[in-house]
Amino acid sequence: MGLFQKLFGKKPKNDRYQLGLHKTKENLGNLKAVLARSTTIDDELFDALEDLFIQADIGIDTVIYFIAELKKDVMNKHVTDPKDLAEMIVDKMFEIYLKGELVQTDLRFDEGQTNVYLFVGVNGVGKTTTIGKLAKQLKDEGKKVMMVAGDTFRAGAIDQLKEWGRRSNTFVFAKDAGTDPSSVIYDALEIAKKEKYDVVLCDTAGRLQTKINLMSELSKMKRVIGKTLPDAPQETLLVIDATTGQNGMRQAEVFKESTDVTGIVLTKLDGTAKGGIVLAIRHLYHLPIKYVGLGEKIDDLVMFDIEQYIYGLFRDFF
Numbered sequence: 001m002g003l004f005q006k007l008f009g010k011k012p013k014n015d016r017y018q019l020g021l022h023k024t025k026e027n028l029g030n031l032k033a034v035l036a037r038s039t040t041i042d043d044e045l046f047d048a049l050e051d052l053f054i055q056a057d058i059g060i061d062t063v064i065y066f067i068a069e070l071k072k073d074v075m076n077k078h079v080t081d082p083k084d085l086a087e088m089i090v091d092k093m094f095e096i097y098l099k100g101e102l103v104q105t106d107l108r109f110d111e112g113q114t115n116v117y118l119f120v121g122v123n124g125v126g127k128t129t130t131i132g133k134l135a136k137q138l139k140d141e142g143k144k145v146m147m148v149a150g151d152t153f154r155a156g157a158i159d160q161l162k163e164w165g166r167r168s169n170t171f172v173f174a175k176d177a178g179t180d181p182s183s184v185i186y187d188a189l190e191i192a193k194k195e196k197y198d199v200v201l202c203d204t205a206g207r208l209q210t211k212i213n214l215m216s217e218l219s220k221m222k223r224v225i226g227k228t229l230p231d232a233p234q235e236t237l238l239v240i241d242a243t244t245g246q247n248g249m250r251q252a253e254v255f256k257e258s259t260d261v262t263g264i265v266l267t268k269l270d271g272t273a274k275g276g277i278v279l280a281i282r283h284l285y286h287l288p289i290k291y292v293g294l295g296e297k298i299d300d301l302v303m304f305d306i307e308q309y310i311y312g313l314f315r316d317f318f
């Protein structure tokens, strides 16, 4: 049974993804129109689909792959009616996302240890906000959580994190602005170990004097973390702003290449973001999207669920 049957057969309930993505939904309206006015499945139709997918921010490389896969399916299954394509598109999206794997969205948590989650990404994508939201969720689960102000570069970054500390009632470890970030993390982890914190969330700068400085700073932080706690960091999460689309993905590439990223947090899916970026990230980065940001408030962070996501996109389609 394909995803289409599974989802639209029994209509699960999750309205979180409905909040945003109106841009993508407009796009799907066009998809519906294109399929409705087509009488045969031909190159012209595939070209129209290609345009729509590119508009949905799926990204050119992923779109080419997507269309090629669809064509194969159409041939193999001898499909001739364009209306049958919608269901195939849903199933294909799901396949592209899963790639035959079980995608792990849980954050790795080593029981009985201090787990370190490091957040990286270009400036303004939502690292600090995500840390604040996640701190609240982890605390609600009963975990002992610390946030570390590893962004000592940008004026205001430390106060911003402290504000999230107040909102989520979480301890924030910080030193003065301008301090070497690795030394902040080192001191924080010494306390975390001694006082048996379950999770330490490390904020980092999105920008330093140069990109090279930033990358070497991040690898230094990682080394410091690994020296203090051999199994840490348990997660290095690359934060990407969904509204910046393919351009944002290109900017994020350098982080992926120079730090061992274990997962993605995709923020601002509530805004003008187009949902196709989810497929592009997965197809090009081969990394799981672990969380998505759906707003600026403390509860606007949800664990990513591809089934619910696709359902949210197509809910009004069928």
Ligand SMILES: Nc1nc2c(ncn2[C@@H]2O[C@H](COP(=O)(O)OP(=O)(O)OP(=O)(O)O)[C@@H](O)[C@H]2O)c(=O)[nH]1
Residues within 6 Å of the ligand: 121, 122, 123, 124, 125, 126, 127, 128, 129, 130, 151, 154, 157, 204, 205, 206, 207, 239, 267, 268, 269, 270, 271, 292, 293, 294, 295, 296, 300
């Ligand atoms: N709409 C919306 N806004 C968000 C989301 N996540 C973060 N933001 C906003 O994005 C802006 C930047 O967020 P920050 O958390 O400061 O980003 P950052 O990555 O820490 O930025 P730097 O510290 O400058 O590197 C803030 O105005 C946040 O409120 C989201 O999921 N949805």
Ligand SMILES: [Mg+2]
Residues within 6 Å of the ligand: 127, 128, 129, 151, 157, 203, 204
């Ligand atoms: Mg920040």
